[in-house]
Amino acid sequence: MDSVSLKDAGPIVADMAAVIVEHAAYLSEIDGAIGDGDHGINMSKGFRRAGERLGPHPPDLAQGFATLGETLLDEIGGSTGPLYGSFFLDMAASLKGRDAIDRDSFGAMLHAGVAAVIDLGGAKTGDKTLVDVLAPAVATYDEAAAKGEPFHTCLEALDRASEAGLEATRDMVARIGRASRLGERSRGHLDAGAASCRMLLGALSRGLRRHL
Amino acid sequence: MDSVSLKDAGPIVADMAAVIVEHAAYLSEIDGAIGDGDHGINMSKGFRRAGERLGPHPPDLAQGFATLGETLLDEIGGSTGPLYGSFFLDMAASLKGRDAIDRDSFGAMLHAGVAAVIDLGGAKTGDKTLVDVLAPAVATYDEAAAKGEPFHTCLEALDRASEAGLEATRDMVARIGRASRLGERSRGHLDAGAASCRMLLGALSRGLRRHL
Amino acid sequence: MNRVVNNPEEVVEDAVTGLLAAHPDLLAATDNPRVIRAVGAPKSGKVGIVTGGGSGHEPAFVGYVGPGLIDAVALGEVFASPSARSFHHAFKAADGGHGVACLYGNYAGDNMNVKMAVKLAEREGLVVKTVVANDDVASAPAEEASKRRGVAGEILTWKVGAARADERADLDAVIVSAQKAIDATRSIGIGLSACTIPAAGKPNFTIKEGHMEVGIGHHGEPGVAVVPTRSARDMAALMMDAILADLPFAGEDVAVLVSGLGATPLMELYILYGHVAEILAAHHIAPRHRFVGNYFTSLDMMGVSVTLMRLDAELDRLISAPARSIGLTIGGKS
């Protein structure tokens, strides 16, 4: 079966950090519409510092995710720090003992990450959070994998599903987090966490596909 | 020589209180232009309470002034309380032992009151304060008295001079009190304390003349 | 925005510098720049007391670090939870070998960061137990009390938990007392103006001039009603009605705390307290401990909050125990 060595995949973490840092202003702007306008600041601070910790010679993907998760837990408070922190830490943990990632271990990794987010934050699908990107992305990935699609195709499906998941948050009423205070008024805006999550999954998917 | 019994003059204190209470809003308005806008409040509070203390049966003028002065010292802080308080107390003291007031004892009384104000407040003519009503009023009164004019005429001269004194404050630059902070910007406005002082001297002059 | 700051992104760093310089007798730095411990902490043989929360509420949280109160505090960005690692480091700074009680407020970020921090600590064999303050009656109905935010009642909970720890109670006993404290405590606030986070430069919510937001949260969270501003007397009645309807206080002894939200002149807090005292008297409630001041603020917000804690003999004793800190000193007889 197709797989990518974790070593080769290491630099993808830098790509993920880059996309967040580049879109920091955009993420804050979305958060500003229905939240407190700091999502881009929080995320870019965490990902920039993770980038600094990772240094010029990227370690393998597992180590990269572990460092990312730790940095977020160390330096970023609010909701983002612990949510994304445990997302990446638990994904890193699921890779323990491996030196390559394939379709099934990627699926297992994603499940571990999503479970961590849901376990910690308690958000359900439809609450207008990053879970609304994660849940359909992982479900679509699972479906494709169950159909026996190759890793590359599953990753494409994940990418598309995360984009659709993000778009779907626009019409949701927030039921968790700061935006939930606004009730109906939160409808009509994308969710900031969903937007950053879609960027991260997109960069991850693209990065892995480059090696397949 | 013409004189008025202090007993007959007693009700004048009520007239003086009335003119202040009636013009409270106007006095505050003037103070508002170059001060802190409370002169009418301060004065009317003091004169109203003095009126209450004096009760329905007015005592003689000396006792009336004493009560007025004490009330101002008791209840009104700021600058107005002690300035007008000692003005009236020292006028009352100068009437001690008399039961009538004539041209010369009125002059002596006024001198005592003006001296108290100047001693306490240290204002000089031209500083744009109530002294700019008091000083010309007493000077004009003295002149008329020195010429041998009767009490009634001297009181008329006092009335006119206090009006002119008030008008003269309009073109002065404040050198003492709150308005002095404004420097040149204080020019073009009447001084609030001068305005109340002119009202008080006017009511006093008119009230005594009614008995002459 | 016209304020006393340098780089608005670095207000917390700059404030910490000043705090440590001003209070070397009370506060000590740790390796984590967002964790401050009490001078003399950790005290061996004693349960450590930790709290933490977003900055901008000063004297909360750091202002309650000191003998008889908090052993270590985690500081977040303005109005944002401290990181999980900072909570974790605060636990370590407070640990005197008998475990740590983390007494904090019920906010999504704090809940998650504390939860992660407790996991990190557990891995190292450090036992941490938590009490989550949820005293704000306006933030959710009584049936959903677990969703309520923690506000100024946290201060009284810290006082109780810390005093109990000073009595050398074990971790479970400290947790029981602190939980009892917050369960016996109710708060509500009224906001009269928005506040401005320096990094944002402008308020991120508004209160219409001449109106008041009843039940406002400490970050400007919407309350239960926006109504034309009433007299201080009516504000007190409104707040006390909400508190007294939520928990029976009649005939009890209480600790009462009136806090300004930042910009309200102290004289107005006393005006409000006068009416609170009247209402207490009418309900035969005896205010044994009275705190009036800026105890838990929201930057430059105009407004006020009222907190009541029902006292039994234990809570009364623990509130009375000596303590010294920037925000609260008790027993400084002279």
Added chain:
Amino acid sequence: MNRVVNNPEEVVEDAVTGLLAAHPDLLAATDNPRVIRAVGAPKSGKVGIVTGGGSGHEPAFVGYVGPGLIDAVALGEVFASPSARSFHHAFKAADGGHGVACLYGNYAGDNMNVKMAVKLAEREGLVVKTVVANDDVASAPAEEASKRRGVAGEILTWKVGAARADERADLDAVIVSAQKAIDATRSIGIGLSACTIPAAGKPNFTIKEGHMEVGIGHHGEPGVAVVPTRSARDMAALMMDAILADLPFAGEDVAVLVSGLGATPLMELYILYGHVAEILAAHHIAPRHRFVGNYFTSLDMMGVSVTLMRLDAELDRLISAPARSIGLTIGGKS
């Protein structure tokens, strides 16, 4: 204006009600509703310490009544001197048979009312001596120091005078120490917003948004310059320059007091203090006593003031002596 008041004309009455209800252990009413005395005052055998001033500066003035501090205080309307009679009654309430030291601030109204009050007291054989605080360097040049206003330096002067009286020094000795205290003290403030007297309903001065009034007075009196708002670091430098140019402090021990003017968040006062501490260090000035908080306010004004007192052994001892009050508690070790 959106504030916590009832009838705006009666804010002082209403605040007094709340003050007395909140602090029965510290404050006692007198026959004059505008005079509050310390519980236990007058103390026989001790010089009485009195102050007074306009309301709206809380915790000044009433917040410094208590053991080791003020024996009796006269309260004026908001931003207006108390009446002569109130000062007179405060003298009587503080008199323990050894005379009274009246330590107050240099304002026209206060000067006149105190002068009259002293006359009234003298007639009754009560000896009152006065010290007039004039610590605000921005309010007049050094050559006209007697015209300077008294600001937050008053607090340190009260502390010194009261501690000296507690040592059972006689009236002249108390006056000498208090005069020495204020002579060794310099202050300056920066205003960032106007404040609103409730009875007026709107500010009676303005500070342009984005600008700061350097040297502002406690009632909004114009300062020495209005300039675009600078960083906290530059504000500290500006204020310290003005203070250090006025009196040589280099190499000395000092007490330093940073006070908010009302609406400034406490965290920003600490930001400022951090820079003040830096500047002190650069001048080899040792801050032996550090006070940071809302010590002397101007209703809801945004802004800050800095006060420095040069210490000799006596002033150091007197500042260190125990005291307890709403605004300042010293020696409450626990």
